[in-house]
Amino acid sequence: MATLTDAKRVVVKIGSALLVENGALRSDWLTALAADVAMLKARGMDVIVVSSGSIALGRGILKLSFTELALEQSQACASVGQIRLARAYQEALEPHGITTAQVLLTLDDSADRRRYLNSRATLAALLALGAVPIVNENDTIATDEIRYGDNDRLAAQIAVTVGADQLVLLSDIDGLYTANPNTDPTAVHIAQVSNITTDIEAMAGDPVSGLSKGGMKTKIMAAKTAMAGGCAMAITQGAVNNPLAALMNGAQATWFIPSQDPERARKNWIGAMKPKGSITIDAGAARALIKGNSLLPAGVTGVSGQFGRGDPVEILGPDKVRVGLGLIRYTAAEAATIKGAQTQDIQAILGYSGRSALIHRDDMVL
Ligand SMILES: Nc1ncnc2c1ncn2[C@@H]1O[C@H](COP(=O)(O)OP(=O)(O)O)[C@@H](O)[C@H]1O
Numbered sequence: 001m002a003t004l005t006d007a008k009r010v011v012v013k014i015g016s017a018l019l020v021e022n023g024a025l026r027s028d029w030l031t032a033l034a035a036d037v038a039m040l041k042a043r044g045m046d047v048i049v050v051s052s053g054s055i056a057l058g059r060g061i062l063k064l065s066f067t068e069l070a071l072e073q074s075q076a077c078a079s080v081g082q083i084r085l086a087r088a089y090q091e092a093l094e095p096h097g098i099t100t101a102q103v104l105l106t107l108d109d110s111a112d113r114r115r116y117l118n119s120r121a122t123l124a125a126l127l128a129l130g131a132v133p134i135v136n137e138n139d140t141i142a143t144d145e146i147r148y149g150d151n152d153r154l155a156a157q158i159a160v161t162v163g164a165d166q167l168v169l170l171s172d173i174d175g176l177y178t179a180n181p182n183t184d185p186t187a188v189h190i191a192q193v194s195n196i197t198t199d200i201e202a203m204a205g206d207p208v209s210g211l212s213k214g215g216m217k218t219k220i221m222a223a224k225t226a227m228a229g230g231c232a233m234a235i236t237q238g239a240v241n242n243p244l245a246a247l248m249n250g251a252q253a254t255w256f257i258p259s260q261d262p263e264r265a266r267k268n269w270i271g272a273m274k275p276k277g278s279i280t281i282d283a284g285a286a287r288a289l290i291k292g293n294s295l296l297p298a299g300v301t302g303v304s305g306q307f308g309r310g311d312p313v314e315i316l317g318p319d320k321v322r323v324g325l326g327l328i329r330y331t332a333a334e335a336a337t338i339k340g341a342q343t344q345d346i347q348a349i350l351g352y353s354g355r356s357a358l359i360h361r362d363d364m365v366l
């Protein structure tokens with residue numbers, strides 16, 4: 001059985017209803033949550049917070065609490081609320097000596113592989129620097145209608161993007177039940193799910209009322225994404241103070257357990273992609289890759305196909321036999337220009353600085 005104690009990298013998703021009450025921030029709750037985050041960091045874990053609440057806060061600030069909002073009004077509320085939200089996290093975490101970073105993303109960002117690799121690199125750099133990224137959907141440019149509940153799915157995508165081993169959804173309920181317990185008194189709590197069957201999907205309903213509109217449905221969708229990426233996911237009660245400490249101490253939750261770890265899942269995901277071109281490498285580079293190194297331009301002897309940054313390409317050995325597959329960080333034209341070059345010469349050749357590796361070892365399967 002998974003517990004939060006085992007996590008090395010954890011994403012925590014916080015719903016609007018936990019943070020905002022009657023248009024105002026629940027400061028005491030957030031202060032306690034900051035202590036929870038500091039406790040996880042002190043145990044050596046990387047922490048990313050995905051927080052909703054910008055629209056709910058913005059509505060309060062703009063005094064639009066009792067109005068049905070048009071889409072652009074929701075987006076305006078999000079812009080107003082997001083500044084307040086980010087500052088609230090900064091002020092709550094600062095006393096613990098923790099630096100916060102604001103990251104605004106859309107669900108589309110992980111579908112576009114170039115943006116996916118960029119957000120992955122930025123988040124990894126922030127975590128390496130010890131910062132806590134506070135992520136929300138970039139509501140101003142969200143192309144779909146803003147639907148509350150999308151942050152469940154966004155959090156799962158981010159968890160997979162950064163290779164988190166656990167995702168915790170702090171909710172207004174302590175897990176998945178066989179039916180919505182708010183409307184069905186016979187509903188029974190489910191402690192663990194290792195396979196999302198149609199029966200499990202059928203259990204998940206909408207929320208009853210309030211600020212959140214995603215209900216269990218978006219949480220089950222999030223669980224599917226997380227599990228496919230090798231990340232365990234917990235749904236637990238967030239309304240109490242210090243919900244993460246409570247989860248560590250065995251608070252009731254539903255744990256969704258994946259069948260593989262994040263690294264294996266990522267390699268399988270890359271391995272299943274259809275290559276858009278190929279890179280031929282020399283024998284020295286092939287040996288370096290087998291030892292676990294990234295592919296540098298110096299070892300490349302040929303480039304073929306039309307690919308963009310972030311696209312999957314086949315890696316061929318000197319004898320044209322397939323060595324592996326990876327997500328490349330340069331376009332086909334750039335790769336052809338810098339093939340055979342030393343890393344320190346890339347800037348002079350291209351006229352701008354690029355990534356040192358053509359294909360990073362984390363983005364490669366041999
Ligand atoms: N099978 C179920 N088990 C538990 N809760 C359910 C179920 N089906 C529907 N729900 C509803 O989903 C709600 C949680 O979703 P939501 O309010 O959107 O959470 P959050 O604010 O954390 O995003 C519960 O309070 C409950 O009303």
Ligand SMILES: N[C@@H](CCC(=O)OP(=O)(O)O)C(=O)O
Nearest residue numbers: 016052053054055149150151
């Ligand atoms: N991005 C929106 C929230 C979207 C959302 O998923 O809300 P919730 O169901 O409360 O987690 C906001 O910050 O208001």
